[in-house]
C-alpha cells in the first residue's frame with residue numbers, strides 16, 4: 001500500500017475509535033492499542049510532512065495563541081427558547097402549537113437541557129471549518145481553534161454537503177471538581193460552577209490552555225438538507241460522528257413530554273453533567289416551518305426550567321470566618337450530603353441577622369440548595385424534625401483568630417474584629433492586594449501568602465517587594481523556576497495603573513468602579529489621601545458614606561505607614577496626570593470597540609482609554625465620540641455609520657492615543 005493510502009487508513013481507524021470512545025462511550029480497543037495506532041500515524045506524518053492535513057487526528061492542537069477573537073456573523077441566528085416553569089404553562093405552549101397546526105396531537109422530541117455553552121459548528125466539504133459562540137445570537141466569537149481541541153467534535157465527517165451543527169459544550173461534574181481542586185492547589189481562583197468553567201475554558205486565547213480542559217459536547221440541532229424530522233436529524237448527526245445525548249425521546253402528545261419532565265426532575269442528580277431543564281421540540285420539520293419564529297425564539301420549542309437542586313442535611317456546627325476587613329461571617333458546617341453531583345459540607349449564612357431570620361440552630365435539619373454555585377445556601381429549617389436539643393448560635397464576643405473585641409455598629413448587619421493586626425485580616429489584605437483585579441501578581445496566591453505570613457517573612461503587602469529569591473526558594477514546593485515566577489509577578493506589580501493601586505489598598509466601600517472614578521479625579525495617592533470628605537463627594541457617583549470611608553482610611557496611622565512603605569519599595573503611586581480637571585488627553589471622549597484588534601485585547605484597549613481620561617462603553621449612541629473597528633466588526637459598526645459617529649481603524653486609534 002502506498003504511504004498516502006496507509007496514512008488515510010490510519011486516520012479513518014483513529015476517527016472511528018475516537019467516535020466510539022468520546023462519542024458513544026463504547027471503546028472497542030484498549031488504550032494501548034489506540035496509542036499504537038496514533039503513534040504510527042504520527043511517525044508516518046513526521047516522515048512525510050507533505051501529507052499532513054488539517055483534519056488529521058494528530059492536528060487537534062495546531063493553532064498559535066490569538067490576540068483577540070474574531071467576530072463571526074451567524075448565517076442563521078442562534079435564537080434562544082422561551083421558558084416555562086409549570087405544567088399549566090407547558091399545556092399552554094401545547095395549545096398554541098395545536099392551534100397553529102390545526103391538529104389534536106403533536107409529536108414532540110424531549111431532550112435534556114444541558115447547562116453549558118451554546119456553540120455553532122460549520123462543516124464544508126466534510127471538514128470542520130468554523131466554530132463559534134452564540135454571542136448575541138447574530139454575532140458570535142470565532143473559537144474554531146479551541147473547539148478543535150474538544151475530542152468529541154469530529155474534525156472531518158463523511159459526505160460533502162455543507163452542514164451546520166449546534167450543541168452545548170460542557171464540563172462533566174467530576175472533571176469540574178478535579179479541575180477546581182487542581183486550581184486551588186496552584187492558588188488560582190476556582191470556578192463557581194461547571195458552566196462558568198466551560199465558558200472560561202472556551203474563551204482562552206491560547207488553544208493549548210483549552211486543550212488541557214476536558215470539555216465535552218452534546219449536539220442538539222442540525223441544519224442538514226433533505227430530512228423530514230428533527231429526530232432524524234439527530235440520528236444522522238450521530239451517524240456522522242457527533243455526540244448526541246442518549247436520553248432523547250420521541251413523545252406522542254404533550255402528556256408523554258410531561259412524564260419525561262417529571263422523570264428527569266427526580267433523576268437529574270444522578271447524571272454526570274448539569275442540566276437546568278428539559279427542551280421540548282416539535283418533531284416534524286415541516287410543522288416547525290409552519291409555526292415559525294417570534295422575534296426572539298422559535299414557536300415550535302419550549303424549555304421547561306427546573307428549580308435549583310435541593311437536599312436535606314444536618315447543621316453540625318456554626319463557625320465564624322474572619323475576612324480582610326475584619327468582617328465575621330458565620331458558616332454552617334454540614335453533615336456531608338450529595339447535592340447536584342458534589343459533596344456539600346459548608347453553607348454560607350452571611351450574618352447573624354440571616355441566622356435569626358431563618359431561625360437556624362446548631363443540630364437543625366435544614367434544606368440546602370445549590371443554584372449552580374460552589375457554596376450552597378440554607379433555604380429553610382425543617383422544624384418538624386426538631387428534638388429540643390438544638391442549640392442557639394451565639395456570635396462570639398471576641399475574634400476567634402486573635403481574641404480581639406468584636407464590634408457591631410448600630411444598624412449594621414456585619415460584626416467585625418477590631419484588631420487591624422489580626423492575622424486573618426493581615427492575610428486577607430495581602431491576598432486582596434495581589435489578586436488579578438488589584439496588583440495582579442499572577443504567581444502569588446493564598447497558600448504562598450499564608451506561608452510567608454506564618455513564617456514571619458512579611459507583615460504587609462509592601463513587604464512582598466523586598467523578598468529575595470533565596471527566601472522564596474526555602475518555602476514548601478518551591479523550585480528555582482517557581483521562585484523566579486513569584487519574584488517576576490511581584491515586580492510586575494510595581495507599576496500598575498493608579499486605579500488598581502487604589503482598589504488594592506482595600507479601602508472599605510471602594511470597589512473597582514469607585515477606584516476608577518478616584519483615579520480619574522486625583523493625580524496621585526498623596527492628593528487622594530489629603531482630600532476632604534467634601535472634596536471627595538464632589539466626584540460624580542461618590543456619596544458621603546464612601547467619602548467618609550476614604551477619609552477614615554487615610555487617617556489611620558497604619559495605613560499612612562503602609563503607603564510610605566509602598567512608595568519606598570518603588571510602587572508607582574501616580575496616575576497618568578489626568579487629574580480629572582480636563583487634563584487627560586481623552587477627557588470627555590467615549591469609545592466603543594467592535595471587531596478584533598491586532599495589538600490589544602479589548603480590556604487592555606479600554607483600560608488605555610480610561611488611563612488617558614476617556615471612557616468606554618459597550619453600545620453606540622449619538623454621544624459616542626469614536627467607534628474603533630477592528631477586523632470583522634459587528635453591528636456596532638453599522639450603527640456608528642447610521643448615527644454618523646466617527647469610525648477609526650485600529651491604526652488611527654493608535655495614532656490618536658500617541659502610541660505609534
Ligand code: IVH
Nearest residue numbers: 080081111112113114117118168220279298
Ligand atoms: S434547542 C432553535 N436543545 O439552551 C433551537 N437548546 O436555547 C434552540 N440548550 O443556550 C436550541 N440543551 O444552548 C436546545 N437539547 C437542547 C439544549 C439547548 C441546552 C441551551 C442552548 C441555549 C439555551 C436556550
